[in-house]
Each structure stands twice: as C-alpha cells, then as structure tokens.
Amino acid sequence: MNAASNMMRSPVREGRVGIIALLIVAASIGYGVLQVFLPAPAISEATSTGLQQPAGAAPAAPRDECLRIAANPPSYLDLGEAAYRPLERAWGEACRQAIAAGDDDPRLKVALAHTIGVSDRPQQLALLREAAAANNAEANYEIYESYKSWDQHLDRPQLVTRAEAEAGLRRAAELGHPFSVNMLALLLDRGGVIKRNAAEARVWAERSLANATGNSRGASQAFVGKLLAASEQPDEHARGLDLLERLAQLGRDDATAYLGVAIRRTDPVRARALLERARPNAPGLAAPALSEMLANGEGGPADPKRALKIVTGNNDIGAIQGARGQFYLDGKVVPRNVAQAIELIRHAGVWDYEARLQVWQLLAANPGVQVDRADRVTFDAMQAAELDEPGATAALIDLKLSQHPQFRDQTGGCKLLQTAATSGDPTAAQRIAAECRAN
Numbered sequence: 001m002n003a004a005s006n007m008m009r010s011p012v013r014e015g016r017v018g019i020i021a022l023l024i025v026a027a028s029i030g031y032g033v034l035q036v037f038l039p040a041p042a043i044s045e046a047t048s049t050g051l052q053q054p055a056g057a058a059p060a061a062p063r064d065e066c067l068r069i070a071a072n073p074p075s076y077l078d079l080g081e082a083a084y085r086p087l088e089r090a091w092g093e094a095c096r097q098a099i100a101a102g103d104d105d106p107r108l109k110v111a112l113a114h115t116i117g118v119s120d121r122p123q124q125l126a127l128l129r130e131a132a133a134a135n136n137a138e139a140n141y142e143i144y145e146s147y148k149s150w151d152q153h154l155d156r157p158q159l160v161t162r163a164e165a166e167a168g169l170r171r172a173a174e175l176g177h178p179f180s181v182n183m184l185a186l187l188l189d190r191g192g193v194i195k196r197n198a199a200e201a202r203v204w205a206e207r208s209l210a211n212a213t214g215n216s217r218g219a220s221q222a223f224v225g226k227l228l229a230a231s232e233q234p235d236e237h238a239r240g241l242d243l244l245e246r247l248a249q250l251g252r253d254d255a256t257a258y259l260g261v262a263i264r265r266t267d268p269v270r271a272r273a274l275l276e277r278a279r280p281n282a283p284g285l286a287a288p289a290l291s292e293m294l295a296n297g298e299g300g301p302a303d304p305k306r307a308l309k310i311v312t313g314n315n316d317i318g319a320i321q322g323a324r325g326q327f328y329l330d331g332k333v334v335p336r337n338v339a340q341a342i343e344l345i346r347h348a349g350v351w352d353y354e355a356r357l358q359v360w361q362l363l364a365a366n367p368g369v370q371v372d373r374a375d376r377v378t379f380d381a382m383q384a385a386e387l388d389e390p391g392a393t394a395a396l397i398d399l400k401l402s403q404h405p406q407f408r409d410q411t412g413g414c415k416l417l418q419t420a421a422t423s424g425d426p427t428a429a430q431r432i433a434a435e436c437r438a439n
Helices: 011-029 033-037 062-071 081-100 106-114 118-133 137-150 162-174 178-190 198-211 216-229 234-249 253-262 268-278 283-296 304-309 318-330 338-348 353-365 374-386 392-401 410-422 426-435
Strands: none
Touching (some): 062 081, 062 106, 106 137, 118 137, 137 162, 137 178, 162 178, 178 198, 198 216, 216 234, 234 253, 283 304, 283 318, 338 353, 353 374, 353 392, 392 410, 392 426, 410 426
C-alpha cells in the first residue's frame, strides 16, 4: 500500500500530495492556472522532527502535543515507512488521550483522523463529520477530498456521496478555507463533482482573488478576468475585458490568451494576433483556440496544416491533446481515426465537461472502439447526469442503449428513459416503445 493509500490528504500536506494533483491540473489546462490554485502554505514544511519536543521541555499535555504536531506533521515521503509509522502512532495516541479526557475541540478530531489509515475510512469519516458539524473548515474540506480520492468508482461502496462532498467543499469555502475557495471557483467553471455555474464561479473567483498575494495574485486576476469577460452581463463583461487588457499590457501571457478567446467573435483579426503572442508561454490556453481559427480561416487565411502543427507535441497538456483529437475525427488533414480521436479528447476531458460529453457521444456511436478505464467513463457520465449537466442524461442513455460491449446496459438505459418519459420527454416515450419492449 503506497503513501497515498495510508494517509489522508489535507491542507497541511498540500506541499506533498495536493501539489502533485494540481500539477496534473496545470498540465491539462495550461500555464497560469497552477499559480491561481496553489494555496499559500498554512504551516512550515513538515520535517523529520515533527514529533520531537524541544530539548529540556517538560512533557506536554496530550491536547497540546496533538495540536503541536498537527501544526507541523511528519512527512511520510521524507521519512519512509519504517520511520514514519511509529511517529504517526505516537501522534494518534496523544490525540486519542486528549479526546478521551473529554476535550471536544474539533481540531483534535481532525488531527486524529490524519493518523488513521484509509483502511479504516469509516472511523476517519466519523471523526471528520463530527468536526465538520462543529464548523471546522478543514474537516469539511477533507470530506470532499475523501470522496474525490476514494469514492468515484463503480466497483466499491460509496462512503461519501457526491452531494455530501459538494456540501463539504461549499461549507469549507464559506468558512474561509483558502484552498476550498480556490477549488470551488475552479469546479464551478470546469465541472466535475459540482455542476457548472458561471455566475457562482465569478463570485468565488473574486473571493479567491481577495485572498491572493505575491506571485499568485496576477494569475488570480487573469482567471477572474476570463470569467468576467465570458459573462452575459454587460457591466461584468466590460470589467473582465478591461482587466485582461491591463494584464496583457503588463505582459501576462495567460491574460493575453484569455483576451484573445474573449474577443474571438467580435475581433478575430486581433484575437488571432493575441493568441499567436501568448502561445509560446501559455500553450494550453492559446494553442487550441488558435488552431481552430487557423483551420477555419478566422481572422486571416486558413492554414489547416499549421493548425495541426501547433497542437502536435506538448503531450502533457490535455487541452492541446483534445484539440489534436479533433483533426483525427475530422479526417481532412490527417486520416480519420476515431479511436485515436477519442483517446486524445479524453485527455482534454479531465477538466473540460464538453470534451467528456463528446467522448460519451462518440463511444455510443462507435461501438468498435475499446477504451481503458471504461468504468470511469461510465461513472463520469452518471455523475454528470445526476448533476443535470446539459446533454449528460441523453448521452448516458445513448451509451447504455448502444451496442458498445463495454457500456451496453439495456435495463439501466430503459430505466433512465422511463424517468425521462415521466418528466414529459416525448422522444423518450417513443424510444421506450422501440427499444425497451422486453423491459
């Protein structure tokens, strides 16, 4: 069992585990986003002396010892299994003694939960739920994190539901937990565990900006500008464009790319120039849109070959892989290859709902294309349908009623059709008669 399997991921360990996850996010959606969503360290770097008392100090009370260690916990990755486990047990024992003495401080429960391996998630979650009920921000965040890490699977019981995870993240953000504020803004924009909501995303992104300092502030401003510029409210739209213009003039490539995307329809010539300027340093943000413009002849002569070239390479950036996949789907510049297209677009779908939706539709229409982690594809479609994301339920029904051997589930598809028919969908009733007679 690896380190991630033995330890809860928490804000105090973002420097070891959370940052790894955010690096993946940054790779998939491009330059600048990592800076927006990296929280400022809440504590100093965990060291191998995290459980050692200062020389000559009197033994601390269990409560004080538990909280002292929680403020600077030992690192599994730094110490290794043999050295870490005794320290973890000593930490847990201090927390247990404090709780057994009647101390109801929710921070003690969160600290104790950190010392419990995920093999005993029920105990972890019991402690976290008690602390969350006492309005502990970290506990609420950890409930979301537990779902994200362990419950997005079809082959195991869910100990945390999606709804509970969303409620935990929202409550943590409301309590001012910086990382949760950042993550909530991102999910409201990109989708996933929480349904996309552009208006809410703008609100939480601006709250995140209010907390941003140092190097992260410029990236946070660019993200806010991007969201505001996409608003249908004239005042917000204008404010977003103004913010992006000012940041682009200061040389921020992320803002330059966002600005190019924002004015693509109204000023394609300038948009194309902005995207060209931003692409070298912000490829994930600029290259996909620029490639489309070149392929379609927007803002200048069409150049399909160069359009493909600028999204070839950068294989660690999901948005660029997804853009390349569209060329394999189209089949005009390179030979049509639906399997290759699906594989590439799946990478973009890590943080792009529209890409995930396209993959579900393509798989339903191409039952001969086999994919790995088919269970994850189904889970994501089911989660999106639960959230009532546009097109998700229809795509899930088509996938279940398709001839695809990895996804066909006629009983499940017909149940979804029955629900849709009950809600007044006339096409669902027609499909039931044609496809679900035996059900």
